[in-house]
Amino acid sequence: MSDHTQANHTADHAPGPQPGATDVARALLRAEGIGISFGGLKAVQGLSLAVPPGGLDGLIGPNGAGKTTAFNLLTGVYRAQTGSITLDGRRIDGLRPHQIAKAGMARTFQNIRLFGNLSVLDNVRLGAHVRGRHTLVGTLFRTPAYIAQERAILARARQLLGVFNLLSRADEPAKSLPYGDQRRLEIARALATEPKLLLLDEPAAGMNPQEKRDLARTIQRLRREFGVGVLLIEHDMGLVMDICERITVLDHGEVICHGVPAHVQNDPKVIEAYLGEPG
Amino acid sequence: MSAIHELTQKNRPGVGLTVAHTAALVGLVLGTGAVMQWVVGPAAGIYPATILRQIGIVAIAAVSLNIVNGYTGQFSIGHAGFVAIGAYAGGAVSFYANSLGWVGAYDPAGLLTPGHAVMLAGAAIGAGAAGAAGYMVGLPSLRLRGDYLAIVTLGFGEIVRVLFQQTQSQVFDPQAARALPISGWWPPPLGGAQGFSSVIPYGELFWIYAALALTVVWCYRLKFSSSGRAFLSIREDEIAARAMGVNLTRYKVRAFVLAAALAGLGGAFYAHLNLAVQPKDAGFQKSFELIIIVVLGGLGSISGVLLAAFGLGGLTEWLRQPTSVWPAALVALALVGVVQAVRRDIDSRARGRAMGRALLVIGVLTGLFEGLRAFAAWQGFKLDDIRIVLYALALISVMLLRPQGLLGTSELWLVPGQLMRRKAKAAAAPSLRTAGPADPAAAPATGVGGMGGGVTEAGGDEGWP
Numbered sequence: 098m099s100d101h102t103q104a105n106h107t108a109d110h111a112p113g114p115q116p117g118a119t120d121v122a123r124a125l126l127r128a129e130g131i132g133i134s135f136g137g138l139k140a141v142q143g144l145s146l147a148v149p150p151g152g153l154d155g156l157i158g159p160n161g162a163g164k165t166t167a168f169n170l171l172t173g174v175y176r177a178q179t180g181s182i183t184l185d186g187r188r189i190d191g192l193r194p195h196q197i198a199k200a201g202m203a204r205t206f207q208n209i210r211l212f213g214n215l216s217v218l219d220n221v222r223l224g225a226h227v228r229g230r231h232t233l234v235g236t237l238f239r240t241p242a243y244i245a246q247e248r249a250i251l252a253r254a255r256q257l258l259g260v261f262n263l264l265s266r267a268d269e270p271a272k273s274l275p276y277g278d279q280r281r282l283e284i285a286r287a288l289a290t291e292p293k294l295l296l297l298d299e300p301a302a303g304m305n306p307q308e309k310r311d312l313a314r315t316i317q318r319l320r321r322e323f324g325v326g327v328l329l330i331e332h333d334m335g336l337v338m339d340i341c342e343r344i345t346v347l348d349h350g351e352v353i354c355h356g357v358p359a360h361v362q363n364d365p366k367v368i369e370a371y372l373g374e375p376g
Numbered sequence: 377m378s379a380i381h382e383l384t385q386k387n388r389p390g391v392g393l394t395v396a397h398t399a400a401l402v403g404l405v406l407g408t409g410a411v412m413q414w415v416v417g418p419a420a421g422i423y424p425a426t427i428l429r430q431i432g433i434v435a436i437a438a439v440s441l442n443i444v445n446g447y448t449g450q451f452s453i454g455h456a457g458f459v460a461i462g463a464y465a466g467g468a469v470s471f472y473a474n475s476l477g478w479v480g481a482y483d484p485a486g487l488l489t490p491g492h493a494v495m496l497a498g499a500a501i502g503a504g505a506a507g508a509a510g511y512m513v514g515l516p517s518l519r520l521r522g523d524y525l526a527i528v529t530l531g532f533g534e535i536v537r538v539l540f541q542q543t544q545s546q547v548f549d550p551q552a553a554r555a556l557p558i559s560g561w562w563p564p565p566l567g568g569a570q571g572f573s574s575v576i577p578y579g580e581l582f583w584i585y586a587a588l589a590l591t592v593v594w595c596y597r598l599k600f601s602s603s604g605r606a607f608l609s610i611r612e613d614e615i616a617a618r619a620m621g622v623n624l625t626r627y628k629v630r631a632f633v634l635a636a637a638l639a640g641l642g643g644a645f646y647a648h649l650n651l652a653v654q655p656k657d658a659g660f661q662k663s664f665e666l667i668i669i670v671v672l673g674g675l676g677s678i679s680g681v682l683l684a685a686f687g688l689g690g691l692t693e694w695l696r697q698p699t700s701v702w703p704a705a706l707v708a709l710a711l712v713g714v715v716q717a718v719r720r721d722i723d724s725r726a727r728g729r730a731m732g733r734a735l736l737v738i739g740v741l742t743g744l745f746e747g748l749r750a751f752a753a754w755q756g757f758k759l760d761d762i763r764i765v766l767y768a769l770a771l772i773s774v775m776l777l778r779p780q781g782l783l784g785t786s787e788l789w790l791v792p793g794q795l796m797r798r799k800a801k802a803a804a805a806p807s808l809r810t811a812g813p814a815d816p817a818a819a820p821a822t823g824v825g826g827m828g829g830g831v832t833e834a835g836g837d838e839g840w841p
Binding site: 172174193194195198199203204206210211212213214215219222223224225226227228229231233236237238239240241242243244245246247248249250252253286287290291 | 378379380381382383384385387388389390391393394397398594597598601602603604605606608609612613615616617618619620621622623624630634785
C-alpha cells in the first residue's frame, strides 16, 4: 500500500491549520486556513492543503465531514470566509467559478453533471470553450479567427475523446452513455479546459472493483500524459491508499490528519473518526 | 499558451472562407426575399400574401425568443415588449422622416426607394433600441431563475406598454412637425394611448422574408458555435457550466441582447405591415403567443419553431373555412408509414404497434373533426365561430402527444442522421436487450471498452482504461 511513500513527507505528522503543513517547496495549489460557516454550522474551518505540480493527493473523511464543501470553496462555488487560496502562485480566493476554471482548475462532480442533452462531442467542446475568445461578430459573420478557433476546438475535443475511447459515441447525447463512460466523459470534459489541477469528487462512486482498478490506471495516466495535478475525494480506501501520494483527512470540517497513506492509515484519530471511539 | 490557442494560430484560414460564408448569407437573404416577393406572393394572391407577411414577422419574433427560452433555458415572457420597442422606433423613424420631407413621396411600386433606406435604418435603430432594453432586462436576470425571472420579464413588458401610453400625441401635420422645436420631441410624440398610426407601408414580402432569413441564419450560426454551446450548457446545468469556465453573466446578457435586437428588427417590420402600433402590442398576450410557438416547435429547435409559426398561422386561417381533412390524414398516415418502414432499430412487432398507434390517433382526430364538421353543417353554425376553441384543442392535443414540442431540441435536417445512427447502432448490436445495462453496445466490435464495459485494454496507446 505504501509504495508511494516519499521520504520528504514522512516528517509531517502534525495535523491542523498551520501554513505549510505539507513541506512542498512550490505548491501548485496552496490553501491556507480556509473556512466557511453556514449559520452556526462550521462546515469547513482552518483547512490547509498543498498539492505540488503533478501531485496526486487525496481528501478523505466520513460522511458530512466537509469534503465536497472544501471542493466548492476551492472552485469558487462558495466564497471562503477565512484564509487564502493560491493556484500556481496566483491568488484565486474571491474569484468566481468561471475565472477559477480559466486560472487552471477543473473539477468533476460527485453526482455526475454532464450536459445530458448535448452530444458527447459537444460536452468536451464546451470544456475547451474557456481557452478561446468568442465574439458575437466572429460567430455571426464567421471571421477567419472564428473558423480557425472552432476547428481547433473540434480537433482538440476529438483528440480527447480518442484518448478516452469515446470517439465512436461522439454524436450520441451524453445522457445515453453507460454510467462508467459518463464518469470518463466528465473527466475528458474537465481536461478540455486545460487545467493545471483536476479535482475529482468521488470518481469511483458506484463502480465495481474492476472498474475501480481501471479508474486508478486512468488517473495515473492523466498525470503522466497531461501533467495535471490531481486532488481527489474518495470513499474507497483501497483506491485512495493505492494511488494517493498524500492524504488529508477531514472530520467535522477540520483537518484531523495529514500525511502519506501509511501514516494516515495508522493514525488513531482517523480510525476513531471512521469507527467511533474505542470502548 | 493554451493548446487551443496554438491550434488556432497554426490553422488560420484566409478570408476566402469568410467571404464565401458571407456571400452565402447575403444570397440566402436576398434569394428568400426575392422568391417570396416575385414567386410565392403573386401565386398566393393578395390576402394570403398578407397572412404570409404577418406569419413571417411572428416567425422572426419566435425564432429570436428561442435564443433566450430555448437555447439558454431562461423563461422570459416579456418578448413582445422588445417587439414593440422595435415597432415604435422603426415606425416613428420612417413616419417622421417622411413628414419632415427627407425621403420624397411614397412609391408603391419600388422596393428600394429612399423611403426603404430610411425604413431599413429605422429597423436597425429599432433593433438597437430593443437590444439596449434587452441588456437592461438581462442584467437582473442573472440573479433570478425560473418563476422569478418570468415575473420580472412579465413586468418589463407591462412597463414598456405603460411607457408608450405616456408618450405625447402623434404629430400628423408635416408643417407642424417641421415647426416643432427640439424640446417638442421630448417626450417623443408616439401617440400615447391611441397608438402610433399612419406608418408608411414599406413592409413588403421581400423585406420581411429577407429579415426572417437573416434571423434564421444567424440563429443557426449561433446555435452551432462555441457561444451557442455556452447558451445550451447554461440550459442544461448552470453549475457545471460555470465550473467549466462559462461566464454566466456574459452569456445570459448576450442571449437577452441578441434575442431582443432580433425581436426589435421584426417589430420594425410589424409597424410597416400593420401601419399602426398600439401600446398593447407590448402586453403579455402577445408574449404568450410567441411562447406558445416556441414551446410547440420545441425549445431550442430553429426549424421546429419555424414549423410551429407557419403551422399555427396557417391553422388559424384555415379554421376560418375548414375543408375536409381526409386527404391530409391520408398523407400523414403515408408519411408515418414511410418513416416506420425505414426504421431498423425496432422489430416488426414494435413497428406494427407504432403504426397501429399512429392509425388510431390520426383516425380518431380525423373522425372527430369530420364529425364536428357534419354536426356544424346539420345545425347550421359556422366552424369559424368556434375557431379559437378548435385552435386551443389542437394545441392541447399536440402537447399531449408530443410534450417535448414538434422537434424537441433537434433540427429538421438532423432527424435523418439520427435515424441513420440508430440504424447503425441496431446493426452493431442486434439485440440491445441481451446486453447488460453497464455494457456499452458491442464493446469489442467498436472499440468502446474500458470502465463501462469492464473490458481490458485494447492494447497499445489506443485506448484508455
